[in-house]
Each structure stands twice: as C-alpha cells, then as structure tokens.
Amino acid sequence: MQLVFDDSYFMKKALAEAELAFEKGEIPVGVVVVANQQIIARGHNLTEMLNDVTAHAEMQAITAAANSLGGKYLIDCTMYVTLEPCQMCAGALYWSQLSNLVFAAEDPERGYRKMGGKLHPKTKVKMGVLGEEAGELLKRFFIQKRNLN
C-alpha cells in the first residue's frame, strides 16, 4: 500500500505551483513547505510579474513559512521544490536552517551545487523526485518561449 503523504504527493503540489508560474509566462518553478505532514506555505516564481530578481518561488515560500510558523527558522520543515535552488535560494535556506530539502530537476548550470553555494550543515537533501515531470515542464516553457520570439 502506498503512503498518501509521501514525497511524490508533495512534489505534485509543488508542480501544480510551477504550472501556475507557467501560465503567467514565468519560468515554471514551484515550491511547497511542509511541517507535520501539512503544507504551511506555497510559492511560484514571479520574477517577471514583480520585476524583481529576488522573487524566486523558494524566497517567497521561506517568508510565507516563517509567517505561518511565527518564527524565522524552518527547523523540522521540508521544502519541496521543482528545480534545484540557485545560490541565492540556497543562501536563504542556509539562514533558515531548513531540515529537509527535496528537489525534482537538477540545474547543472545555475544550481547551488555548480555555483558553489552552501546549504546549512543540518539540511538533508533528496533529489530527483518527479525530476522528469519537472524537467519536461521547464523544457516545454523554453521551447514555447523560443517559438514566440
């Protein structure tokens, strides 16, 4: 029997957020933050709409999760994000002391691992959960964008 609230379940919720970004013409990246099996924050990339390079899905979700928790540390939280975080988001997650990071697609060019960014030493990382689906969505976005230009 499959657990209902497993990593795939929550990553699907993050993918739904990424699709919202897609519909707005934003690079499709989505996030949910989970504490005690409950989603306490959601976010999707809004850099174009807000004209703000800091408006990555993860940044918004960190702020929203802290508001939800009433404290700025995301200890005992899991972030599900559809793309490997960049160094900015990894740096924010470092300060948040996030307990678990799960990401779908890898970002071999701008991901924090390539760029040299560091997560908090206490953060456990799992990658590749629904990686193919997340990668397909990104690919579809960039193909569509190229065809429009």
Next chain:
Amino acid sequence: MQLVFDDSYFMKKALAEAELAFEKGEIPVGVVVVANQQIIARGHNLTEMLNDVTAHAEMQAITAAANSLGGKYLIDCTMYVTLEPCQMCAGALYWSQLSNLVFAAEDPERGYRKMGGKLHPKTKVKMGVLGEEAGELLKRFFIQKRNLN
C-alpha cells in the same frame, strides 16, 4: 579638493542605515543603491522585526532599486553596503547584474567569498571603504547584545 559624491559620501549614507538597524536591535547592516550619482534605494537589516531570514538590507534594496528603475536589472548601479554580502545576497546580486559593489567591513565567516558564493562576472568589487567605522558599529552591537543576555 575632495569630490562631494565620492564612495565615502555614499558609504556614510549606508552607515546611517546601519545605525537605524542598530537602534531597532537588528544586526547593524545598511545599504544604499546609487545610479547617476543619486540614491535610488536604501535599506537596513530587518530580519528580527520581520521574522524573516530573507530580510537582509541588500535584498530589500535590490527590490526597492528595481521598483525605482522600473526594471529588474541593476546595470549601471552601485551598491554601497556596510558589510560584505552573504551568499544569499551575492546570489541576488548575481541575478541583478549589478555593475559595482562597494562594501565596508569584510565578513570572514559568512561573507560570500568564504561561503563560495559568486557575483555576476560583470560586477566590479571595491572593499574597505569606511571598513573600520562599519566594523566598530558591528562590534559595539555584539558587545551590547552580550551584556544584555
């Protein structure tokens, strides 16, 4: 004759922002962003007040400067910040394509250079402008904090 609008002039404005943070019990870091010799954004650290690890002075100033410019890239802008940026802020500055970064005090522990973060290849860096003053303010903050605990 000394130029009025030199690096020291703008760093003093950033230090004034840092003092506002100090008065609020925040780690005293301040920023101004300058374009065409004019300050287009200011900010100071508000992580405690906002309960938000992303509320570093630089992050707020990047958002404010983009609002002021009506575009998300800080090309032809100079950021003056009283402390070496962390990897989160360096990552945000990377995306912003900031032209010039001037910082006062170095941060040998959490600064982006130690943490492995990367600025945009086009960003020119100058350090040590009023570094002693900025360092003194930080030292005074941590001494006061220690004495209160």
